[in-house]
Amino acid sequence: MDEKPAGSFFRKMERVARITRLILLLKGILILFSLFLAFSNFLLFFIVTLILNIPLIRKSILGRLPTDTKELRKSNILNCNETFEYAPNLYLDVFYPPPLKSMKKTENIKGIVLFAHGGGWISGYRRQPNNISWYRYLVSKGFVVATIDYERGYKAGIEKLIEELLEAIDFLESYTTKRFGLNQKVSLMGLSAGGHLALLAASRVPEKIKNVVAYYSPCDLLDIWSSASIFARFAAATTLKRLPNRAKDVYERYSPINNITENYPPTLLVHGLKDSVVPYISSVKMFKRLREKGLVAKLLIHSKGDHGFEFVLRDQKTIDIIQKTASFLEGKLW
Template sequence: MVLRWLVAASAAVVAVLMVLFAYVIVAVRVPAPFVLLTHVVSDYGLYLIPLGLVGFALSLIAFGRKGRPGVRWVASASGLVCLLGVVAAGFPLAAAWGTAVRQEASLSLGEYLSGDTNTAAPVESPGTVYNTVDGQDLKLDVKLPEGAPVRPRPAVVWVHGGGWRNGDRGEAPQWHKWLIDKGYAVFAIDYRMVPPARWRQSPADVKCAVGWVKQQAATYGVDPDRVLLAGGSAGGNLALMGAYADDRVPPSCAVADTSVNAVAAFYPVPDLAEAWRDTGLPERMRTFLADYTGGTPDQVPDRYRAASPATYVRPNLPPTLLMHGDRDHVAPYRGSAELAERLRRVGVENRLLTVPYGEHIYDFTWTGWGTQISRQVFDRFLADHFPAP
């Protein structure tokens, strides 16, 4: 009888977990305390189905034929909850499948189960200095495809995220490798980070890096007239700033040309003031924003506008790819949706990939449904607007 109670208790524990995950799945706006669960749903949601089935199997074992009424009641309630949880866990799967169909992308179960990640330890390479400013050497890593190029390669300048205060150029190594395998030269850059407030300096460093790559094009066998900016989170904000900002944001070094042919941003922050108001993690995001700008939107509104890519939307901007999870608690999804609409209104070619149930940094799980779809959408964007030889 003790064993049956233990089995029933185990089924009940699984049932409680399934209730929590089901709440996260069906809730319109998930409170901050449940963010960890939204990451699980975003990156590993498929595993909730076998978890619920295990809970249901445990409840059947505990129910038995001769179990005590209390045990049988716990077992039956747990079994029902686990089955309902399995149904709820099917929603993200169905949403991913529907998005894949609409985007003409394929999903691989085998790849999903492999569990590969898109993270790396802090970079240890000495790097190449592209600018020295304020007594600080700003570095980048040059990552080139194997073999001598038949003709100059297109270049991708990759900007790391981290809330403008953390991270380094080693971030997102799988994206770097993916681009290199397709024939792109990748220049993964560092930039000045807070403290102090860097709302002016960080985008200036990104522009400097683009100009440096163009100046050094012959050295690395790249085409100076074919440069794309890319990055995620704060790096997405800075990639868009590097592509959009006009002469009000000059480069931090003496370079002549900082223009790019296209820009790709993962879960960016297009409008800093809107992110302050709409973020699902206000304590965390507002700290990032205040440190980056030196104040709140009420205290330094001009800085929030100057550091927002949305401020610079106008005709003839580079083609833009935006990829954003609709459950992002850090950088609000609405920011990308509104930016895409603004770009459309002024005739700028753009594409917005909405990743269903996607949390912030969803692509750090390299084999997840959202990342699988993103790779194929990104590949199509590159083929249309920035093809490699």
């Protein structure tokens, strides 16, 4: 082969290789830039959504129950507590009445409550002041209260959140038996998205659950799309990874109203008539569906209540609802 044509051929091949590498580099830069823009848009939308929901976030994080008196807060009733890693990088706090510290008076324990915080599946944490207000009240009434963190919906997806709550149920059942000798079923309680998870978890293991309480929870996920709350719609779409017009079946599959078993545990639903985040009709539909199936169900409606109303309103109606919640968790159906 002639050296001159051969040299020309290899030089052409080198130019082609350089151009190819340049094209690949430009494509890589464009992909990274696109990802950056997508993340920036997501972050910007998330920040705007949070700003628009500042009043809701403020009362959710900083609010407290009207029954959470100054005397109760000073009593240090929550000093008896333990923390465990119930799953990798996920933690569970257990608060219990002081008599249990010395393993005495276990017969006075009203029940074991596993509490799931709210926050639209994508925010919130187990030690928010509003959540602690609930723990303090329930412990003062004689309940053992456990509370968990669960992974964010935008990262984990809805199924993983349910599985984490189921893991926590098993952990708590084992812990309270071994630690205190309490052979009682676990009650589930949740606020908003936490209530939604509690209702779904109860449908998976109804035989393990004493009863379930859900405050202003989306029992039919499609109801969220009639809400005025941008945050609620954003949280649902982010957690389910789909919009309802393209995956209605997914929203139906993870709606508690479509997951009621024959042995579903006694259920208390609480909602405010003026809820601007989750329409109150969602709890009404769940209540009707439970009753149609001949199951034990109670519905408490506050005529002036918005989302998270028990942390804002100080009226007698709110206090009555809170007290009835404790009675229901104890097993009294009033």
